[in-house]
Amino acid sequence: MLKSLLIANRGEIACRIIRTARALGIRTVAVYSDADAKALHVRQADEAVHIGPSPARESYLVGEKIIAAAKQTGAEAIHPGYGFLSENAEFAQAVIDAGLIWVGPKPDSIRAMGLKDAAKKLMDAAGVPTTPGYLGEDQSPERLAAEAERIGYPVLIKAVAGGGGKGMRKVDDPAGFADALVSCKREAAASFSNDVVLLEKWIESPRHIEVQVFGDAHGNVVHLFERDCSLQRRHQKVIEEAPAPGMDEVTRAAVCGAAVRAAKAVDYQGAGTIEFIADGSEGLRADRIWFMEMNTRLQVEHPVTEEITGVDLVEWQLRVASGEPIPLKQEELSINGWAMEARLYAEDPAKGFLPSIGRLELLDFCGDARIDTGVEEGSDISPFYDPMIAKVVSHGESRQEAIDLLVGELESSAVWPVRTNLGFLASLLRDPQFRLAEIDTGLIERKQDSLTQSPELSDRALSDALNWFVRDSTDFDQKAEPLLGFRLNGTPQREFQLAVNGELKTFQYSPTPKGQYFEHGFRDSIAHDAKFISISGHLLEISLPRADGGGSHSAGSGSILSPMPGKVIAVDVTAGQSVTKGQKLLTLEAMKMEHSLVAPFDGVVAELNASEGAQVQVEALLVRIEAAE
Incomplete structure (x- = not known):
């Protein structure tokens, strides 16, 4: 077993790895940026090394600094967590070349699954069903348009190097194909420095089914059953569950068997996930489930698999990296009950899921659910990283029990003053269609208005x-x-x-x-x-009202504060101007997104402290609106 481990990550996943490593008697080393100097993962580790400024590209994404930190502290191995450098084959190879142990798959396995077109060709050869589409090298607009006609609309244009919902466009008819292709290629080039795309048949009632696989250096590969991750917003998972509702044993055997073949095709070692797209229009059927891609790392949603199998996947990762075989054989693994995970984010659903940053003055989880988090009361949610606060996980004997337990946990939890999606998650879990498992990846988009509506105070x-x-x-x-x-x-x-x-x-x-x-x-x-x-x-x-008769400094009192550090890119009003409720006041560029700030009620611009091009800090007073008399 390893004696020391550096975690090349931060936040929730770093704390998660530290927890298991400590239980195994492994010394842990954390790395941190300026923004994370007082972070929870830094204080939980046995040792911590500063690796640079707050932006990830200057710290957590600089492989040389991470390897140097491992050498400096005498760490034997590096665990990449998920995100950042976890699926970077060059970094994995650099770790190995430095004489360190890489807690993950072989670099060649990462490369084999790194490009979606090459991975699909490999899966076809391994007998793994793939979505009908086009994977050709001819990237001319004419050829791509012709292939879209052959596949049949609607089609999905997808960047071969894409991920996280970027570089993807659904096209409903030939008239919209050319513009969508240009837009997709432009985004792909900017995000991944690779504008090559593939085409796939658009699935009308899509469900996102994925299978947890695990391999070792002794030729063993097992699956730990499936997860359903169909509840998504803008291709980002919101709620995950295991097992998948409506999955019968015949279909499960077919899908999980295909996942094992996929892992064996790339000589896979460690934890990985084979993602499938299913046409759920007639329920889950083996002949309507196709390979999408492989994630060559631990997944964010791995806790639901741990809850139904009783397996600590991080422990398995560390044992396999130490040269041990997988602890259990396939026939020793089974499903116990139902698990569900909700991703609690610092974002405001009522304002288009605008990220919310600031200090967590109140962070209170009151139930019995599993809480995986990298923050605590008093921690800061910064603008530099993913705004996840916690993963809230329930486990029950049935799907309904798991849902009820998770709703209870969410409704009894409290976060302030940072805005969160707590109410949105609870509304989603109470939705009648979700409770009946009538789900697909478009459910949230169809019901977003009702799901994000704040309740009236009775x-x-x-x-x-x-x-x-x-x-x-x-x-x-x-x-x-x-x-x-x-x-x-x-x-x-x-x-x-x-x-x-x-x-x-x-x-x-x-x-x-x-x-x-x-x-x-x-x-x-x-x-x-x-x-x-x-x-x-x-x-x-x-x-109670303030002495001056107002409330607090918030949109409700007419004070428009900057929700995060950013740049004012447009000012649409002038001092003294009359405005109506919902009218755009200015546009702020922050966290690589544009955010429109609007008037909270009819009134007059009594104070304007923003100018185009100005850099502003969080909670800076930008505009103050006085109510119309």
């Missing part, structure tokens, strides 16, 4: 909030200056103003007797005399 919830204040704050009555009225033979009515996420709301309530049961969960806020209320996974901060 009169009962507001009444509960007020009673909470009355009982928890001895000077509440004096601060709020309630207007007490009465009616004959009736309960006294009080009128109050509260700030709900910074927006002032006026309402009436009737005080309830002491000891009244509250059906809403409250938590203390970081703000003075404020509380949180959780409704269907949506966290609202309820506080």
